[in-house]
Amino acid sequence: MNADTGSTVTASVNQGRPAKLSARGIAKRYGMVDALLPIDLDVAPGEFLTVLGPSGSGKTTLLQLIAGLIEPSAGALFIDGRDETHTPAHKRGVGVVFQSYALFPHMTVRENVCFPLQMRHIPRAELQRRVAATLEMVGLGALQDRFPGELSGGQQQRVALARCFVYQPALILMDEPLGALDRKLRETMQIEIKRLHRDTGATIIFVTHDQDEALALSDRICLMNHGRIEQLGEPQDIYERPKTLFAADFIGISNVMRGRVGPGGMLETADGALPLPAGAPCPAAGQTAALVIRPEHIELLPPDGTALRGRISESVYAGSEFRLLVTLDSGTTLVARRSPGHAELRIGDEVALGWAADRARLLPA
Numbered sequence: 001m002n003a004d005t006g007s008t009v010t011a012s013v014n015q016g017r018p019a020k021l022s023a024r025g026i027a028k029r030y031g032m033v034d035a036l037l038p039i040d041l042d043v044a045p046g047e048f049l050t051v052l053g054p055s056g057s058g059k060t061t062l063l064q065l066i067a068g069l070i071e072p073s074a075g076a077l078f079i080d081g082r083d084e085t086h087t088p089a090h091k092r093g094v095g096v097v098f099q100s101y102a103l104f105p106h107m108t109v110r111e112n113v114c115f116p117l118q119m120r121h122i123p124r125a126e127l128q129r130r131v132a133a134t135l136e137m138v139g140l141g142a143l144q145d146r147f148p149g150e151l152s153g154g155q156q157q158r159v160a161l162a163r164c165f166v167y168q169p170a171l172i173l174m175d176e177p178l179g180a181l182d183r184k185l186r187e188t189m190q191i192e193i194k195r196l197h198r199d200t201g202a203t204i205i206f207v208t209h210d211q212d213e214a215l216a217l218s219d220r221i222c223l224m225n226h227g228r229i230e231q232l233g234e235p236q237d238i239y240e241r242p243k244t245l246f247a248a249d250f251i252g253i254s255n256v257m258r259g260r261v262g263p264g265g266m267l268e269t270a271d272g273a274l275p276l277p278a279g280a281p282c283p284a285a286g287q288t289a290a291l292v293i294r295p296e297h298i299e300l301l302p303p304d305g306t307a308l309r310g311r312i313s314e315s316v317y318a319g320s321e322f323r324l325l326v327t328l329d330s331g332t333t334l335v336a337r338r339s340p341g342h343a344e345l346r347i348g349d350e351v352a353l354g355w356a357a358d359r360a361r362l363l364p365a
């Protein structure tokens, strides 16, 4: 079998029925290194789950365990309820697409895409029908007689996707498949992958360290940190309700105000007392905590007697908005957004800052 090529040879071809995955206490240890601490994970049939996290957080290890490319140190793995923990990779019916396209250089596009079906002894008529449909689906119909060396990076990546989707695996694993592409092409391919997912209904587990990619593609995001699941949830849920400072910081831009909970339900910070969001469980007075406020929730107002004042220290034009850095008296810098058309603010201008108290998240510091 050839895992890099996504051409894992399965005994039977799944008939396009997406698989359900359950991991129970699955873990991987290399000598003294815990690449993955015991985790539980359930992925629903047809779900698009993104595994997101910094370098070394265990993303590839998790994928290799699901693919059967490495043996777990502990735990069990179930595909559609069957215990597949020790099933060899080529019998799992799992498709794999990696960052390096690993196409066969001496085969044409069409031959590359035929290969996984030939390995599975799919009858000729069926093979031709599926290959043609898949090449059409990824927009490579016109390029099918070229060799990989005659294609752009994005086109090669499409061949790799076609070669995986063509045999309709029940579960598709992708490890940073767009990592080598430029931003524009990445965004085009993201839309492509979303469409492939919708058209095929496959269960997909997609690894990336790009938070925008994760937000754009996923039904749910599994955020990893140091071999653990930091938070698992829908993109909007993780963005709006991060459970930890790590999650708040890794996904989107966060302004963090650290301090100590005061007696009157306020957070005492170096920049004064800030109101805590109503309804949030309030830590006992004296405990350290942090308020997290997204840039889009910060309002910039004309300076007045308000507690929080600062000066515009930088203004970055980002097309649809200005990103303004505001430096407070304590030296803390916050990021705010402002759409063009608002009264212009210049570097050095003094402003008051405000936000609706319930837009802030109170997290343990």
Ligand SMILES: Nc1ncnc2c1ncn2[C@@H]1O[C@H](COP(=O)(O)OP(=O)(O)OP(=O)(O)O)[C@@H](O)[C@H]1O
Binding pocket: 030, 033, 034, 035, 036, 053, 054, 055, 056, 057, 058, 059, 060, 061, 062, 209
């Ligand atoms: N074969 C191995 N032997 C020893 N340690 C390993 C091995 N493979 C991975 N590790 C370690 O396990 C941890 C997790 O690695 P993993 O490749 O899963 O990270 P990752 O999240 O995919 O990172 P990246 O974003 O850089 O690809 C790292 O600390 C890594 O050094």
Ligand SMILES: [Mg+2]
Binding pocket: 059, 060, 061
């Ligand atoms: Mg990796």
